[in-house]
Amino acid sequence: MAEAGINQAQNSPAPEAQQTTDGFHLVIDALKLNDIDTIFGLVGIPITDLARLAQAEGMRFIGFRHEQNAGNAAAVAGFMTKKPGICLTVSAPGFLNGLTALANATTNCFPMILISGSSEREIVDLQQGDYEEMDQLNAAKPYAKAAYRVLHAEDIGIGVARAIRAAVSGRPGGVYLDLPAKLLAQTLDAVRARQSLVKVIDAAPRQIPAPDSVKRALDVLKGAKRPLILLGKGAAYAQADAQIRALVEKTGIPYLPMSMAKGLLPDTHEQSASAARSFVLAEADVVLLIGARLNWLLSHGKGKTWGAANGPKQFVQIDIAPTEIDSNVAIEAPVIGDIGSCVEALLEGIGEHFPQPGAEWLEAVADRKNKNLAKMAATLDKSPTPMNFHSALRAIRDVLKTRPDINVVNEGANTLDYARSIIDMYEPRKRFDSGTWGIMGIGMGFAIGAAVTSGTQVVAIEGDSAFGFSGMELETICRYNLPVCTIVFNNNGVYRGTDVNMGGGADTAPTAFVKNARYDRMMEAFGGIGHQASTPEELTAALLEAIASGKPTLINAVIDEAAGTESGRLTNLNPQSAAMKK
Ligand code: ADP
Numbered sequence: 001m002a003e004a005g006i007n008q009a010q011n012s013p014a015p016e017a018q019q020t021t022d023g024f025h026l027v028i029d030a031l032k033l034n035d036i037d038t039i040f041g042l043v044g045i046p047i048t049d050l051a052r053l054a055q056a057e058g059m060r061f062i063g064f065r066h067e068q069n070a071g072n073a074a075a076v077a078g079f080m081t082k083k084p085g086i087c088l089t090v091s092a093p094g095f096l097n098g099l100t101a102l103a104n105a106t107t108n109c110f111p112m113i114l115i116s117g118s119s120e121r122e123i124v125d126l127q128q129g130d131y132e133e134m135d136q137l138n139a140a141k142p143y144a145k146a147a148y149r150v151l152h153a154e155d156i157g158i159g160v161a162r163a164i165r166a167a168v169s170g171r172p173g174g175v176y177l178d179l180p181a182k183l184l185a186q187t188l189d190a191v192r193a194r195q196s197l198v199k200v201i202d203a204a205p206r207q208i209p210a211p212d213s214v215k216r217a218l219d220v221l222k223g224a225k226r227p228l229i230l231l232g233k234g235a236a237y238a239q240a241d242a243q244i245r246a247l248v249e250k251t252g253i254p255y256l257p258m259s260m261a262k263g264l265l266p267d268t269h270e271q272s273a274s275a276a277r278s279f280v281l282a283e284a285d286v287v288l289l290i291g292a293r294l295n296w297l298l299s300h301g302k303g304k305t306w307g308a309a310n311g312p313k314q315f316v317q318i319d320i321a322p323t324e325i326d327s328n329v330a331i332e333a334p335v336i337g338d339i340g341s342c343v344e345a346l347l348e349g350i351g352e353h354f355p356q357p358g359a360e361w362l363e364a365v366a367d368r369k370n371k372n373l374a375k376m377a378a379t380l381d382k383s384p385t386p387m388n389f390h391s392a393l394r395a396i397r398d399v400l401k402t403r404p405d406i407n408v409v410n411e412g413a414n415t416l417d418y419a420r421s422i423i424d425m426y427e428p429r430k431r432f433d434s435g436t437w438g439i440m441g442i443g444m445g446f447a448i449g450a451a452v453t454s455g456t457q458v459v460a461i462e463g464d465s466a467f468g469f470s471g472m473e474l475e476t477i478c479r480y481n482l483p484v485c486t487i488v489f490n491n492n493g494v495y496r497g498t499d500v501n502m503g504g505g506a507d508t509a510p511t512a513f514v515k516n517a518r519y520d521r522m523m524e525a526f527g528g529i530g531h532q533a534s535t536p537e538e539l540t541a542a543l544l545e546a547i548a549s550g551k552p553t554l555i556n557a558v559i560d561e562a563a564g565t566e567s568g569r570l571t572n573l574n575p576q577s578a579a580m581k582k
Pocket residue numbers: 107108109171172231232233234235237238258259260261290291292293294295297318319320321324337338339340435436
């Protein structure tokens with residue numbers, strides 16, 4: 001069937017010699033010309049030969065067990081590198097499996113390209129019932145930043161170029177590229193084909209902010225009595241680490257990192273106000289947002305969290321997307337441009353000296369921070385039996401402190417909320433988590449993407465429910481022998497393991513799992529290393545061994561099944577029926 005392309009290619013002379021080439025080769029040539037060296041995907045009709053050819057032509061093809069995980073790997077690769085990560089899938093169901101990752105990438109502003117094979121347009125459009133028939137282009141549009149279809153082989157170069165530019169320019173996002181089977185098999189003259197390829201020049205051009213917007217921002221900041229800087233994952237993505245650090249340190253303003261901006265400055269930095277988060281959000285009078293949206297994760301910039309009773313706040317917002325401004329509350333001073341250019345312009349405008357925040361504000365922040373840190377230290381010092389989230393995370397924190405270079409993946413409810421505040425990060429773009437949607441299922445995809453992209457150790461801290469969404473990728477981790485240590489916080493269920501069937505029937509409660517499952521044995525099934533850890537000491541030993549060996553490892557961390565709270569810290573978003581509240 002459509003899988004014949006590469007067999008022909010392998011048995012026949014190189015395209016130059018035979019002077020024709022085909023769609024398969026052109027797609028690979030177009031990606032390589034644009035310095036893309038890795039494809040994450042899952043094969044089948046009509047793209048198996050594309051994956052084979054990618055390998056034959058020196059690219060890496062990382063094959064997954066489910067497309068959503070391949071897509072998540074591509075998305076995290078995009079976040080880490082500012083180059084679009086590539087996910088390759090088959091038609092209809094494969095495409096739809098990948099679409100969740102594409103939508104999540106778009107929501108999080110990660111650049112990626114989902115490339116899916118598709119069935120013939122004339123059959124799809126007449127709904128004549130092709131193999132895996134679906135109008136994929138239209139299905140993708142609402143969930144992607146852009147969606148394109150290529151119908152003629154000579155347009156592959158342009159199609160790939162458009163996809164790359166759309167993914168990374170302006171606000172980054174997910175792009176869908178539809179490649180019908182017939183296109184891949186089309187042949188054309190090799191010289192014309194070569195000429196049709198496009199090397200994208202300056203894919204994400206700098207966007208310099210308007211000087212008057214910079215002046216306005218500085219005026220607002222200078223007028224602040226209790227200023228705060230909020231760093232979002234856009235700031236991490238921008239790779240303007242030195243400028244951002246300079247701005248924070250020159251202004252002396254306390255800062256809060258959103259979860260994936262942790263490590264942009266080390267969490268141990270004295271200006272970090274993480275441990276006084278509620279206090280600074282409520283008390284600040286002027287807030288400088290750098291690559292962070294005022295969405296639900298920041299209580300939409302209003303209400304009690306923001307100390308509504310203290311009167312209105314003034315916001316300065318740096319973002320590349322002008323439509324982000326005034327999305328939830330009025331923004332006093334928008335600065336539109338790429339973060340590197342905007343922060344540089346602010347630094348230039350500041351010159352040698354910036355009026356430092358008043359001692360009263362800094363002391364109040366430090367005071368609250370020290371109190372909260374002392375309280376947290378007392379909680380972390382306890383060693384209950386069985387382990388709880390805190391004692392397990394203390395063990396992990398102490399190991400990771402010695403290896404600031406390690407990538408951390410994190411999802412779950414309690415596991416996410418506690419790990420985010422307990423595990424310090426020291427380097428930028430090393431923490432990858434459930435992000436803007438609070439999605440479960442990014443775990444193994446992000447872990448594989450981060451390991452493949454960085455070539456270095458990953459530790460994935462996973463709720464047992466969260467892990468289940470992508471757990472089959474343990475096989476992928478073992479197959480590519482990736483340095484990924486997965487720690488499953490096993491408390492026998494979603495949030496916790498103590499729920500009972502309120503109807504009294506034999507079925508388990510909606511949040512309950514099989515008790516005392518041995519996730520470590522899943523790892524062993526694929527040749528990886530499994531550990532069971534019931535104490536912080538066992539967890540420490542297992543993690544140290546995993547990191548020292550760099551081998552695929554899973555630690556089944558046994559957590560008190562009564563330790564978690566429903567929805568972690570999102571209890572307020574969880575409507576409960578009157579009957580359940582009793
Ligand atoms: P967080 O969840 O960490 O608060 P968000 O994903 O809500 O962060 O916000 C990221 C913001 O950063 C988005 O509004 C996006 O437009 C912006 N952004 C991403 N990359 C850049 C960049 N290079 N320059 C400026 N803004 C950027």
